[in-house]
Amino acid sequence: MxxxxxxxxxxxxxxxxxxxxxxxxxxxxxxxxxxxxxxxxxxxxxxxxxxxxxxxxxxxxxxxxxxxxxxxxxxxxxxxxxxxxxxxxxxxxxxxxxxxxxWLPGQEPQPGQATVVLDRVQDAGNVGSILRSAAAFGFTQVVALKGTAALWSQKVLRAGMGAHFGLHLVEGAEASALEALQVPLIVTSSHQGKLIQHTNLPWPCAWAMGHEGQGVGPAVEALAALQVRIGQPGGEESLNVAAAAAICLHASALAAAG
Structure with missing residues (x-):
């Protein structure tokens, strides 16, 4: 027609x-x-x-x-x-x-799904890159808390390279909404927690990725079931949040496959 x-x-x-x-x-x-x-x-x-x-x-x-x-x-x-x-x-x-x-607003988080939580991640390129990693490594849902870059903005869409269409996306959520996920929430730190390669990662789970400068906020950290860190033998103080997300999500995918 x-x-x-x-x-x-x-x-x-x-x-x-x-x-x-x-x-x-x-x-x-x-x-x-x-x-x-x-x-x-x-x-x-x-x-x-x-x-x-x-x-x-x-x-x-x-x-x-x-x-x-x-x-x-x-x-x-x-x-x-x-x-x-x-x-x-x-x-x-x-x-x-x-x-x-x-575009339909008002999506709610779905329980039991492998999820990425974005806690005030503000750079559109980082957000799009994380969505792309989420889709690549078997995560089906992304929950963006208030203060995160608009998920469907042009910059995020371009950086996501089509990942949007394979994910359940939730925007503008409060930290309290994460309790509905019903999967263990994992947060990262450069100074605290077990090294990721020595951690028994649960599946499905939710990874929380935080603000580029401040990291995950206290409200999200309080809900965490697990805290891990990424070893950086090169001596850098911290990793770019999109790079950190790719490492964490890949580690989860390996754990799920094994």
Missing amino acids: TSPVTPIHSRDNSFVKELRKLSHDSTAYRKQGRVWLEGDHLCRAALARGLRPEIAVFAESFWPQVPAEWAQAARKVVVLADALFADISGLESPARMGYLLE
Whole structure:
């Protein structure tokens, strides 16, 4: 079935204005109830997970070359003049396509799931990288506490490289919500706890990754069943939170497999 096609050439078009906000305002998706996926990699990742976009958007010069399945995946198609697509794009080299997906707020943590808890992790690149590691190492849920970077912002989406679509994502949670996870909560420290390689890691579990400068907060630490540390024989004071998360999640995956 062919989706209806709407060409747009005006900067003042209301759809273009909404798209520009989604592309440049990190929390606009919460107000609009839609997420903007720019570029064929993110779009293909969404389709691979069985998601159906509301609207497919293509640059005018790319439209004649668009594979039929990319256009037919959406309920509606918009073709933007190339200059308009470049104007709304958040990329240095603008992509030639994007999808608009419905976004629903109010997700609740699911009990019994292997989970990553983000406690005020503020750098979007770190957040996206942690989501990518979570999906790679068999974690199915990410709970972002208040103060964490917006999970569906453009920077986090790009850093996540499609990991979003394989995870149950919860935003804006309070520390008290972690009690509903019903799995052991593990926190990391550079100075306290057993070395990770000498720890019997439970599965499933929840790993809490904290603020880049302050680490995990006291409210989360109070709920921890286990505290571990990552040995750093090179003498560095601490690891980047995304690097630390990758080490911890990989260690859990090995423990689960063994």
